[in-house]
Amino acid sequence: MQQKIIEGIINGDRRMVARAISLIEDEASEKETILSAIFPYTGKAYCLGITGAPGAGKSSLVDQLLVLLRRQGLRVGVIAVDPTSPFTGGAILGDRIRMQEHALDKAVFIRSMGTRGNLGGLSRATKDVIQILDAFGKDVVIIETVGVGQSEVDIIKYADTTVVVLTPASGDSVQTIKAGIMEIADVFVVNKADLPGADRTVSEISMMLDLGGKKRAWRPPIVRTITLDGSGVGELHRALLDHREYLTSSGRLEKAREDRVRRDIVDLIEYKVKSTIWRQVSGSAEFELLVSRIMSRETDPYAAAVQILRSINLNGLSP
Amino acid sequence: MREEKKIRVLVAKPGLDGHDRGAKVVARALRDAGMEVVYTGLHQTAEQVVEAAIQEDVDIIGLSILSGAHLTIFPRVCQLLRENNAEDIIVMGGGTIPDEDIEELISKGFARALFTPGATSAEIVGWIRKVTAEN
């Protein structure tokens, strides 16, 4: 099955791609083998992040960007993340509604995901799913973050270009929007630009950019869009192309991807060490004994940690 | 560290009418039962439903039909699933469907279960848990 899935991904079988994504989301045992096997086929996709407040029109923007990207002949993958209920673990994933016109276009692949307890606006599987879609042959992968208003800064870890969508309608002045999200933007979109207050929103963003003081190599452009009739989406598309060109010609794209690899390895090491240790320690008699000794003040947590680490066997790290 | 496999359900509303009250109530009940529900919205064609089900890798497709078009839509969805080697996705439905049509659709394998007005969310949730466990 595993082999069938791997071949399926590389040969463009969307059913196998879909299955692989589920295995990754469910943290199945096949996950690493699959990701490892497809790695040689990755590295070609350009990754675009779309973030912003709820109701800002992110899905509609993605829907319309899809039209333009398809017109260029590009194959596109979309990852749309919605919140998982912390109480029930369930989720309603409704972003597809806006994109269903592209459902029958075989060059477009849309996948909805719940956050499944992850904070930061994405699901834990997002990074790996990008890899799958990359190996599947997508030229562009668009990630739409949750948009529940929490600071969704994780997106810059994976996106080559990050778009922050704001609206004048929200009634928030730009200053009140969480500081973090303003700093991650490579491109700003002021959507629903036909609403009153659009000019103010644009000038507030502009002022905020100027306030930064230091000269920027890339000053994020501010694009006005109206998704209801599609105006401004062409400009957004050009802004994205400009940013990509800037990243490529300045060598920053290469640099950022290298940093990403570095971070990925560190993350993986941490994850593996942690899970291996935890498997040996959790519930063990030695561990429980130490807990009770700490409670009775016979020893302390610091000494206990050192003692446990001495007995850990890291040979044959488990996946 | 494997998580429990999440049950994923696609809820779709084929046809041109806008009666989505039932579909939405069911979607919400499934979410509250811990499932992931992909909602594709109104006015869906059978082709759109099947393609979304494949990309989303759902366990179940739930079709809400109140227009009387169940005898054309269920067979069409099943045919498309076969053409895409995706017959393992279970098809169920809800809406106003006469007993004789329910029998026909189920005996011919076009739907595994059909829930009519009066069915509770607990019944639907229980049924989905059971059949996905069997799968």
Next chain:
Amino acid sequence: MSAKEKKELPSQGRKAWETCVDGLPERPQKFMTVSSVPIKALYTPDDVPGLDYQRDLGYPGFYPYTRGVQPNMYRGRLWTMRQFAGFATAKESNERYKYLLSQGQTGLSVAFDMPTIMGYDSDHPRAFGEVGRVGVAIDSLEDMETLFSGIPLDKITTSMTINAPAAVLWCMYIATAEKQGIPSHKLGGTIQNDILKEYIAQKSWIFPPEPSMRLITDIFAFSGQHVPRWNTVSISGYHIREAGSTAVQELAFTLADGFAYVEAGINAGIDVDSFAPRLSFFFNAHIDFFEEIAKYRAARRIWARRMKEKYGAKDERSLLLRFHTQTAGCSLTAQQPENNIVRTAYEALAAVLGGTQSLHTNSMDEVLALPSEKAVLIALRTQQIIAEETGAIYTIDPLAGSYFVEALTDQMEAEAEKYFERIEQLGGVLPAIDQGFFQQEIADAAYRYQLEIEQKERIIVGVNDYVIEEPRQLDLLKIDPQIEEEQIKRLRVLRAKRDNAVCGSRLETLRRAAGTRENLIPYILECVRAYVTEGEVIQVLRDVFGEYKEKPIF
């Protein structure tokens, strides 16, 4: 009851009652309306402390019209018993209309099929399997001519249940009359044309809200000049309720929609008194008897007050909230369907005691099946029994002055006012739609209602209690597939024989006009006169206006 309320009880007698009743156990049931509003054991003068007869109720036919819009109500004329029905083809409908007219009926009601309602011609892929299914398929002027062939349009009134493409169908009606040599100012009738409730509940939309509203104000302006007897919008709460709203939500959202149309008209530079008298309403009659009656009474009062005080209407007719009612389809059950006759009877009585101008009573099997002739007849007879036998209609607004009904009416009005405030805070009806406000409120209410049934906090006879084993008899309308084929064939013949050069150029002129602020009705009229189809007109407007997409709200 709170301590404060107890203190205000005026007489010793009540205090004694209080003490007495406090000691009596109550059945373990939640005493609440179908909208989950708690109901007290007793209502007294304390529940309507500030009631001022002249200010809050007045006389029937007089401001604020709480007691009714006509001075003599049903003693003068009964409500119109208007049963809505649809037939698959224009020809079949035409025959049915002629029969009804020969039986003395003067008003016709047209139900369209889903492709027509959604702006698709019968040969569009999305129309597959739906042509003629829930009503008549109208693709072009030719079909409209067939529909009304041999029926003098100046002698009847026609009600058309059509919303997003209402302007196109209305133009076809006007053009059909022209062919009969009847000028438009002699035409009377109604188009539902209520796009706001489509976004909120019914979901048969095409364009985004702004251009949709523009089409409606274009109709206001054109109608004022050329079709003055036409009811231009039937502002509908019916579908909002069927989607699962509470009574208060139905009331508040419907009136908010009404005010939004008034504001749109005023903002388009049209005098309020030139279009407001042609606005009418369409409400649901649900099973909760007193709550429904209070709803209708509160609706009249709120409308009159706002129209006068906020929008400065001078014409008395602008202040009148006239309404059609349909009993609640969503209250009917598939189980033991005969019980639906009883439900419908109570609902109909509530509508009549609430002062409706016209009424449709559902057949017991209507929601689930093609109504049998017998069921249709019983539904009509239900209205006639109320009118002729019960005596409930001899006096006007008989429940006025009931502490309970007046308190409920006040409460309805107060709750509606709270909703108006929230909508205002969101920036008005359109921004509230854009933010999914109404949709969320309704989805929450629908879900809560379902949970109440499942947890048996609410009993539905035959569904979650008093259940019996029974076969489910459902005789769904089976539409002959030939109807679709023949309609498509007729459409192809039409496309071949009409002057396609003229059609093309008129569509181009329409396209250009759609990009300006010009009134589009004359351009649409020009198109349909040349036998441009509904789908072709809508497609051009879709190109210019864009298409609405639903919001993921649960």
